[in-house]
Amino acid sequence: MLSSEIEIEIRFSETDAMGVVWHGNYLKFFEDGREAFGKQYGLEYLTIFDHGFFTPIVKSEIDHKAPVYYGQKIKVITRYHPSRSAKVLFSYEVINMSTGQLAAAGQTMQVFLRRESRELELITPEFYRAWKEKHQI
Amino acid sequence: MLSSEIEIEIRFSETDAMGVVWHGNYLKFFEDGREAFGKQYGLEYLTIFDHGFFTPIVKSEIDHKAPVYYGQKIKVITRYHPSRSAKVLFSYEVINMSTGQLAAAGQTMQVFLRRESRELELITPEFYRAWKEKHQI
Amino acid sequence: MLSSEIEIEIRFSETDAMGVVWHGNYLKFFEDGREAFGKQYGLEYLTIFDHGFFTPIVKSEIDHKAPVYYGQKIKVITRYHPSRSAKVLFSYEVINMSTGQLAAAGQTMQVFLRRESRELELITPEFYRAWKEKHQI
Amino acid sequence: MLSSEIEIEIRFSETDAMGVVWHGNYLKFFEDGREAFGKQYGLEYLTIFDHGFFTPIVKSEIDHKAPVYYGQKIKVITRYHPSRSAKVLFSYEVINMSTGQLAAAGQTMQVFLRRESRELELITPEFYRAWKEKHQI
Numbered sequence: 001m002l003s004s005e006i007e008i009e010i011r012f013s014e015t016d017a018m019g020v021v022w023h024g025n026y027l028k029f030f031e032d033g034r035e036a037f038g039k040q041y042g043l044e045y046l047t048i049f050d051h052g053f054f055t056p057i058v059k060s061e062i063d064h065k066a067p068v069y070y071g072q073k074i075k076v077i078t079r080y081h082p083s084r085s086a087k088v089l090f091s092y093e094v095i096n097m098s099t100g101q102l103a104a105a106g107q108t109m110q111v112f113l114r115r116e117s118r119e120l121e122l123i124t125p126e127f128y129r130a131w132k133e134k135h136q137i
Numbered sequence: 138m139l140s141s142e143i144e145i146e147i148r149f150s151e152t153d154a155m156g157v158v159w160h161g162n163y164l165k166f167f168e169d170g171r172e173a174f175g176k177q178y179g180l181e182y183l184t185i186f187d188h189g190f191f192t193p194i195v196k197s198e199i200d201h202k203a204p205v206y207y208g209q210k211i212k213v214i215t216r217y218h219p220s221r222s223a224k225v226l227f228s229y230e231v232i233n234m235s236t237g238q239l240a241a242a243g244q245t246m247q248v249f250l251r252r253e254s255r256e257l258e259l260i261t262p263e264f265y266r267a268w269k270e271k272h273q274i
Numbered sequence: 275m276l277s278s279e280i281e282i283e284i285r286f287s288e289t290d291a292m293g294v295v296w297h298g299n300y301l302k303f304f305e306d307g308r309e310a311f312g313k314q315y316g317l318e319y320l321t322i323f324d325h326g327f328f329t330p331i332v333k334s335e336i337d338h339k340a341p342v343y344y345g346q347k348i349k350v351i352t353r354y355h356p357s358r359s360a361k362v363l364f365s366y367e368v369i370n371m372s373t374g375q376l377a378a379a380g381q382t383m384q385v386f387l388r389r390e391s392r393e394l395e396l397i398t399p400e401f402y403r404a405w406k407e408k409h410q411i
Numbered sequence: 412m413l414s415s416e417i418e419i420e421i422r423f424s425e426t427d428a429m430g431v432v433w434h435g436n437y438l439k440f441f442e443d444g445r446e447a448f449g450k451q452y453g454l455e456y457l458t459i460f461d462h463g464f465f466t467p468i469v470k471s472e473i474d475h476k477a478p479v480y481y482g483q484k485i486k487v488i489t490r491y492h493p494s495r496s497a498k499v500l501f502s503y504e505v506i507n508m509s510t511g512q513l514a515a516a517g518q519t520m521q522v523f524l525r526r527e528s529r530e531l532e533l534i535t536p537e538f539y540r541a542w543k544e545k546h547q548i
């Protein structure tokens with residue numbers, strides 16, 4: 001299974017009045033995880049864009065397990081999940097590196113939109129099929 | 138079923154390089170929806186805080202149905218879902234008022250933490266039990 | 275002097291671990307103020323865009339006078355400052371409506387970029403000249 | 412002159428509908444710069460907090476020189492400016508590493524608030540005086 005890791009320092013602006021990371025910011029961490037994955041395996045947003053597509057998020061889920069405080073560091077583990085349809089599926093684990101605890105888990109689903117028309121592409125784009133083949137998925 | 142509505146104008150800062158609202162911002166719209174609900178039915182964050190509790194989000198889901206562009210206005214419909222356990226469940230619909238389309242749907246789950254100890258409260262707090270009774274839930 | 279007012283409720287996500295609105299969020303409130311001004315006087319971002327221009331912020335300043343807490347409401351007063359050059363100047367006052375205090379003051383400067391080439395427009399665009407004339411500026 | 416450098420990758424969520432980094436996000440980059448400085452020289456937020464103080468931003472300025480696009484990387488150079496009064500002054504340069512251009516410059520002023528009372532401290536706190544002495548400021 002293809003996966004990737006990235007370490008992130010919490011910004012002060014990412015905390016809320018409870019003194020912990022505001023829950024919605026985990027979608028930014030997931031985004032960081034996807035980008036780290038894309039960089040490692042050659043599937044960056046800009047690569048996809050150059051092939052004529054956007055890949056907007058159409059579904060996301062977050063399960064919060066433990067709070068993360070300012071001054072703590074996190075690690076995001078991003079795992080790629082193969083799909084037969086024209087979708088990109090990732091799952092994520094956010095580890096609080098200061099405690100070793102799992103802070104959150106989640107997943108996202110992305111689809112392919114044609115860049116110009118913004119129409120949904122239902123057939124796996126050729127570049128993505130080639131990418132999967134290269135990685136034996 | 139208790140529900141609440143609020144209209145929101147999209148901020149330019151909430152758009153992304155695809156020209157649409159960045160997907161993570163919907164969790165802010167859900168938050169706006171919860172607060173509007175809280176204000177309407179007397180269940181604001183600060184009321185809960187005054188009763189000695191935080192209610193952090195432990196689970197959230199978003200399904201994106203259609204993009205929202207800058208200059209468009211949205212409406213968030215927030216619905217309260219009763220639960221026997223010490224949890225607060227909401228579902229949300231985000232309507233693009235400029236198109237009439239459903240832009241996104243989602244749900245959140247909150248738990249009760251004791252304000253001082255930050256320990257999980259497993260039994261429905263008295264003030265919340267009274268709130269439910271008042272609203273015949 | 276042309277001016278405009280808008281009331282804003284603080285989002286929980288806009289607070290930080292000090293329990294107050296994170297300082298950087300005031301630039302969002304200024305943006306809300308500009309848009310309210312634009313709506314009132316016919317100078318919205320989208321109107322400017324339709325005339326072939328972007329008006330990016332090239333300078334901004336914020337003076338923080340007093341904190342704003344979650345649960346408080348603010349009012350942004352946006353004032354237009356005429357300029358002979360191809361610039362758009364605004365100043366802002368953020369009033370904490372719960373205390374009556376001035377929470378922050380600031381100002382921004384915008385320039386005109388041609389939408390397609392993204393080149394700086396040094397001469398006041400015709401539509402903007404007409405807008406100024408209409409408002410006797 | 413004490414200074415510090417940090418490299419930052421642009422998040423997709425930090426772009427706006429003009430396709431560039433939204434101007435307000437530079438205050439996050441400045442915050443990253445301050446924290447990198449604090450880490451390098453022992454003046455982190457949490458260190459200051461442990462000595463009984465908050466250091467909120469009371470003034471900030473940003474001059475935007477050139478846009479930063481998604482996929483580009485920036486470097487923030489943070490410089491410490493000595494002051495005789497109980498203030499902390501930094502200036503910042505944001506370099507677009509992909510073009511070598513100066514993307515933005517700015518400055519911030521912070522004051523000392525006593526952590527418990529949140530009262531303004533007009534006299535340089537002892538720990539900060541010692542810190543300055545250690546660094547021969």
